[in-house]
Amino acid sequence: MNERNDGVPGGPTAAGATDWTTTPVTAELLRGALDLEVTEHGVLPHRLPARARAQCADGQLAMAEAQPSGVRLAFRTRATTVELDALRTRTAYVGAPARPDGVYDLLVDGRLTRQAAVSGGNVLLVDMTTGATETRPGPVGTVRFSGLPDRAKDVEIWLPHNEITQLVTLRTDAAVEPPVDRGRARWLHHGSSISHGSDAASPSTTWPALAASLGGVELTNLGLGGSALLDPFTARALRDTPADLISVKIGINLVNTDLMRLRAFGPAVHGFLDTVREGRPTVPLLVVSPVLCPIHEDTPGPSVPDFSEFGDGRIRFRAAGDPAERASGKLTLGVIRDELDRIVRQRSAEDPNLYLLDGRELYGEADAAELPLPDGLHPDAATHRLMGERFAARVFGPGGPFAARSDA
Structure with a gap:
């Protein structure tokens, strides 16, 4: 599952680390998604399966089901620093002030510990008076969580519920394992x-x-x-x-x-x-x-x-x-x-x-x-x-x- 990388550009090496683990984002590490689409950038979680998406061309539904409400990365690790590269698509409205960035919630052993946002990304520009839309492309961004406890722990990264999110790369300074099944309903x-x-x-x-x-x-x-x-x-x-x-x-x-x-x-x-x-x-x-x-x-x-x-x-x-x-x-x-x-x-x-x-x-x-x-x-x-x-x-x-x- 894990690949070792030294000197990741723009990654935690800037803080002095030299040895990092890159973990592919797969369905094994995701909770709350019904489907995972491979894109040119990474993977895109969906909350409706492909067959359902093919049966309705409504743009509102397409946007809603691709916004990952309740979807989270879940894994077990000793890592003290976690980075996630992601490409977001946020919605903006013509004539209105910019909306707040979507929030990433980091939970450690079930407790909300950190919050952060990703920069860059695409913008879906909507004119509410006419219904017209335009997508303006932008770059991949990185969300970083550091200073985590140096012990084995359950980590969850809850993705922004209001931004379409393509997951590109997960980096940590210790190995990542799939989450333990706690037997919850x-x-x-x-x-x-x-x-x-x-x-x-x-x-x-x-x-x-x-x-x-x-x-x-x-x-x-x-x-x-x-x-x-x-x-x-x-x-x-x-x-x-x-x-x-x-x-x-x-x-x-x-x-x-x-x-x-x-x-x-x-x-x-x-x-x-x-x-x-x-x-x-x-x-x-x-x-x-x-x-x-x-x-x-x-x-x-x-x-x-x-x-x-x-x-x-x-x-x-x-x-x-x-x-x-x-x-x-x-x-x-x-x-x-x-x-x-x-x-x-x-x-x-x-x-x-x-x-x-x-x-x-x-x-x-x-x-x-x-x-x-x-x-x-x-x-x-x-x-x-x-x-x-x-x-x-x-x-x-x-x-x-x-x-x-x-x-x-």
Whole structure:
């Protein structure tokens, strides 16, 4: 697995070291990815398999699934310095200030120890007024972590949840071994941009990552920004991915894309759950209804951006639908919660391992008063922490649907 290299240009040798180990980045060292694509620069982790990606040409989905939310390099080493060369693709918006760099979280024996960012990289420039995009190429950058304890330890590097990341080279000043299997339950979660990470502070502090840490489980996060749309290929990915626990958070993207009507929604949910159950017939399966989103509680979509503060780096969303359109079958979050409750009650008569969690238990009316959604749709870092703690307590904690299968 390891290759010895002396005097790596631009690497740790600048700090006086002379003997370094280069380790190829392979699936053996990655957690949270369903596929690994070899590119001209290195490898690109994907959160949907190639077959799924081939069945949808939507640019939003392509960007979301290639952003490695929950994906991390994991290995065991005595190294005191770790370097990772990576080529990022970050998103920027015409007319708006630059967005913060994506964050790499370094965990040592499960504890967040360092944070850093990669320079350079590609820029995907988006004009939100026209939908036009342009990719501007840039160079590979390096993230460096030094001063780590000189002992055998488990190391995880959580990749930025909001930047497409091609992994080029892993360098360390000691040998790297695959991580030890701790026998933790494998939790597979699917949801929208809120599950993807939206405005979380860093990749290990998205609400699913926090909940997984508190619950003592291994996370695979299929939260796909703007793309939790009951797609059959996503259901098949859930069906075919080994898991001990599965959760699906359904609702907000169906409203803010105005994708379907009530007549289609019910059968689509049944079909999605049927597909998951084809491969995982008895795994605890939790359906999570939408968290509170005031603009869409009783007003249908689509969500449309308000550009009035765009030049100051702020953007808000509003609901463009009409509440009267509910009579014709347009979806609101209230309608979706009622229908999910009905569907889960119906199915649980024959599926004792199927559960429902009202998303407002994670973020509800009282929370919205104290921690309003900054842009009308997405929670901030403090709300991610609140949601992660509540999910862990209600789902992994005593009496929760996942309690018997977690290590908490």
